């Protein structure tokens with residue numbers, strides 16, 4: 001959980017590298033530190049034996065030559081295979097290749113014979129096309145033989161910017177050692193899975209290079225927003241923590257109930273559920289702290305939303321894809337108060353992103369899963385980070401695009417990637433709980449980007465450590481434990 005919050009694109013990483021060199025750090029020293037960190041990571045995690053170090057034609061390969069030297073010194077038997085002749089290497093890679101006094105083999109599957117571990121120093125940030133020829137054969141052989149791989153910077157074949165594979169083959173690593181700051185590809189799927197454990201090494205790049213880079217992408221750790229978490233203060237009352245309203249469903253009642261409980265646990269001062277009187281008892285049962293409001297007809301709806309003390313609304317879970325849901329969603333947005341649009345309240349804007357954008361006036365968070373996202377924004381292309389950013393920019397809302405690698409994007413370009421959600425969260429109703437936590441955060445006055453990041457993190461954290469058998473009902477009551485961790489997790 002701990003570690004820096006900033007995530008750098010490949011281009012920003014190169015800028016950080018250059019800024020460090022301009023500040024007086026030698027390039028070959030950065031490479032020395034990088035390669036040594038890779039060697040140490042492997043040596044710490046495995047019994048000494050035989051390691052095959054696979055080196056590419058650029059600086060990623062350069063890190064490999066350094067790692068080979070350090071591993072040999074530590075007592076590993078090293079087989080180094082290079083994609084290109086040592087004489088063809090340039091710059092810092094050429095410098096470090098000259099420091100290697102062992103044998104150099106041609107890159108082929110035979111170089112893996114006898115290896116207990118592999119260092120993948122083929123391609124890193126400079127990957128520009130899919131893997132072909134000898135390099136593809138070797139990567140295929142590594143996968144077949146199931147030798148543990150330690151990747152330098154990123155597993156070869158994976159793009160640092162989005163975690164997608166370029167071409168049809170990529171290395172699957174046990175661990176990936178990267179430098180200074182993580183890249184989006186370490187956090188987004190499938191890159192996150194292909195990286196294995198991600199180890200961040202300090203190679204001597206000064207922190208202050210970030211002042212000029214101004215990163216806009218972050219890992220969603222609590223340190224990103226915890227300074228603005230609305231802790232209860234003395235001398236305050238419940239009205240200081242907002243009045244959240246959930247528009248519950250009539251036939252599908254479970255979703256709204258989960259959201260209400262999550263909003264209460266998430267800290268909203270008051271939570272009301274607004275539903276037709278016929279189903280009120282369903283909502284009231286088992287949740288005495290919930291306020292129930294009879295919503296019989298559109299006049300009652302108008303009256304309810306004209307009360308400005310009600311400062312955050314959730315519509316969508318169990319709502320139904322109907323004209324009423326669309327009209328209500330637009331009316332809520334028109335109040336200019338905080339709104340969470342989820343589930344059916346997103347689908348009612350199918351193929352109409354412009355209408356949605358036009359309706360948004362105040363702090364708004366859209367919480368689509370991939371299917372709902374595609375329905376509203378069928379024309380948005382690109383990786384998850386890019387698409388979420390484009391949707392936020394186009395609508396003026398914060399977009400929380402759900403999944404194992406949930407992305408939260410703000411209209412101003414900031415984006416965070418959530419990394420603490422266990423696979424068990426793929427269960428019915430989990431999304432309704434997330435919407436409820438988010439509603440609670442907004443009711444307490446958090447800005448929508450902070451609220452969405454906090455909600456995604458708390459949602460993931462409340463599922464941590466439960467294991468198989470988790471159901472959505474378990475989540476709200478685990479929120480207090482997750483909340484206590486905001487202070488200890490950075």
Ligand SMILES: NC(=O)C1=CN([C@@H]2O[C@H](COP(=O)(O)OP(=O)(O)OC[C@H]3O[C@@H](n4cnc5c(N)ncnc54)[C@H](OP(=O)(O)O)[C@@H]3O)[C@@H](O)[C@H]2O)[C@H](O)CC1
Nearest residue numbers: 017030031058059060123124125126127128129130153179
């Ligand atoms: N601050 C840092 O993060 C540091 C990073 N270091 C390491 O440097 C690499 C990035 O090095 P770079 O030389 O820019 O790029 P690569 O080594 O990843 O690869 C570039 C060369 O590979 C060729 N290439 C790319 N894709 C393929 C492919 N599919 N098949 C064959 N060849 C390929 C590419 O050729 P072009 O034709 O595209 O030019 C280049 O020749 C970073 O990842 C870190 O490991 C420093 O050591 C320390 C500081």
Ligand SMILES: [K+]
Nearest residue numbers: 120123154156
């Ligand atoms: K690599």
